Amino acid sequence: MPTRMRIFVIALLAALIAVQASCSQTAKPLPSTSAPTPEATTHRATLAPTLTQKPTPTLSPTPKQTPTLSPSPSAPTVSATPVPTIPVPTATRAPSTPTPTEKPPSPQQALDATAARLHQEAVVIDTHCDTVLRIVDADTWLPRYDIREKTRYMVDLPKLRTGGIDVQVFASYTPGYLLADGGADDAKANSRLLALLNAVRWTVGQNAASLTLIQSDADIGDAQQDGKIGVMASIEGAYSFSEQTGTELLRQYHDLGVRMLSLTWNYTNALGEGAEGIYKDGTKSSGGLTDLGRAVVAEMNRLGIVVDVSHLNEATFWDVMAVTQAPVIASHSSVHALCPHVRNLTDRQIQVIAANGGVVQVNYHRPFLSVDPDSATLATVVDHIDAVVALVGVDHVGLGSDFDGAKMPVGLEDATKVPQITRELLRRGYSEADIHKILGSNTRRLIQDVQALASAPAASGGPALSPDLESGQGLTRTQPTLSATLTLAPGQALDPDSLAVILDGIRYMPAYDATAGTLSLTPEAPLEEKFHVVTFSASDRSGVTTRETRIFYLP
Template sequence: MDPNTLHYDAIVVDAHCDTLGDVLEGKRSLAERSNSGHVDLPRLREGGVTAQLFACFVPVEEYHRSATRHAMQRLDMLHQAIEDYPGEITLATGATDIRRAKAEGKIAGILGLEGAEPLGDSIEVLHCFYRLGVRNLGLTWNFRNDTADGVMEGPNARGLSEFGVRVVEECNRLGIIIDVSHLAAAGVRDVLEVSQQPVIASHSNARALFDHYRNLTDAQIAGIVAGGGLIGVTFVNAFLNRPAGEATIEHVLDQIDYLVRTAGPDHVTIGSDFDGATMPAGLEDATRYPALTVGMATRGHSEETIRKVLGLNFLRVFEQVTGR
């Protein structure tokens, strides 16, 4: 099968974007093609994307004032789009929903929290977010909250708090994927010890290939793999190359090559971070996804491996964690 045909035949999942913030601020509509930003429904469709995980990121200045409100407003943006455009997008709370979306020609929207600030210190609030469809929880952004420390808290950053342990355990019970991107090293260690379900790093690259504090060490990668989890290759320029402005799709393909070799083809997925950072040449927005498939094929990856990286690996973990 030629790479373009393979791409549009495959289930394609992007495990991280920050688009809902722009939609909430009125910069553009999710339903209409825009010349700004990276993601909207027309561009996802053109790029052959089956499912997009929409992260709800709370601005740092709102951490202690109104984090829950900000997260709820972002959730509402996706729920409103689903109500307004039922023929275009559907909510995915399990792998079954993604498969159905593919069969029906729709885009599946997955909801996640990027940082546990909206929970405060309440397991009950976590339950409410679950009922609203949240199925992915990144415990921190770059800084400290009630669950753990983020990666920018420095060399003495702490791991999981007592509340953080409870959150991981409750997410395991409910069926919410734990995401360790942005988490300090001690927190990654603790999550891998506590979690009884696979965990993901939705948008992190391999530090051995490019030394950046947001990328994962080989030991962290091995720990995620041992638990059956996933590393989401991300397109963020700054995590790929120095100078960042010279990053290209080839650097992303280098990361895929490295992770397929070291983590194995069953443990690699894609987490673009579209609308959250500057993108490399060749992956300017969601319409460029087919170029990634062409690049993987050109570099000799098998059809089986390409399908896994594009979406089947995420589907496996999503099904295992959510139970559906």
């Protein structure tokens, strides 16, 4: 055998021997487990696509082409189940915002804005409403209904605010009463007036944060500064006066805050002839102003009470104008030339009122505005203002609504509509200064002038008096003892002859206990009427007098 062959055979045999030796070794066992190994479960992960939000493009006022936004890439797939691709919505361009341009106000808008500002700036005074008649109970005459909240009346606190009325005159009205024999029942008329004056004071007291009693022009200024509405008390129809009570009762009304008084209503009374020229019982009257009426007018001038010539018969009117020393007011009268009604003023009357320095306060009552009352509107009221201005100038006209006592024209249904008068005046071309006069400055000037001419000293500064009853208090006895405590300041000497208790306009000498410092009066007979007024008066040796006046009522 050749040498190369022998070498190959030997190598092959050696390899076989090595393989046999390797196969004869024992294999390494796997680690032992107590439970069988579970089968592997294949889980497929579901992957949500990632959305990339694109920034909103910046838009200029000029329209631009909407940019095309490419969709986000498709989401990856896992294993054999593909995840659907969620497309990104195409962005929508927001509409462009045009640059705002200021449009000039229309003439009507400009008029409205000016009228609103002007009405807000003015001191608005209405010299007549009958709302107090709605406040008292019809049977008891006691105050019952508060006007703090919105009511069905033409005047209440919210309506006064909305109407921008700064001073409202509340009239205490009576047409007079008759006794069984047909004579005038002045005691009952006094009781009724006191009930209404008590209700005015009660209303102010119930709403002291919003209302204040006006007794002077200075009070109007204070009310404006304090943000309050002023309430002035007036009397419409002085049927309580008699020869017995005379001017003493007038002084008591003044003590209670009355600052305006009309001598009559439509019926004739002890002071003068009323507008209709008849007595309460229907019989004819004549004669104009009486002697008592002249004395009352003179005392009103002295006290600073405004004389109201509305409701007077024309003869009585001329008599009043002949004797008054102070300007007068027609608190709620319109122009006879435009509407020939007995309650309206003739041109001659308007002219003499102006010459006297007085003011005509135009009434809103439909029958006083037009011979066709149903046609009367707010514009008709301004027609009457125009007529007064044309006749005597703008310094002698104002507003006297007669709210809650009359039929209102269209557009002036209640106190909230008063700003429309300002708008109509402005529309007709009145200047802002003249509108201020019509709305209230003329009336305020008249009040200033009347009080500047008053000569009565203030009823304070004398001996201090403290009545034992509050104003508006109810008493249980018909013969009550009415008393007050009197206190003298150091060095002050009492004039004992000055002591007086005035009950319903009649002056009495009281009992005086110097030790206790009390003065008192017990009526000799039971008091018959429901409402009464008592005044305690005392002076010191220098003649300085103090008066304290109270309303009280009986069951």
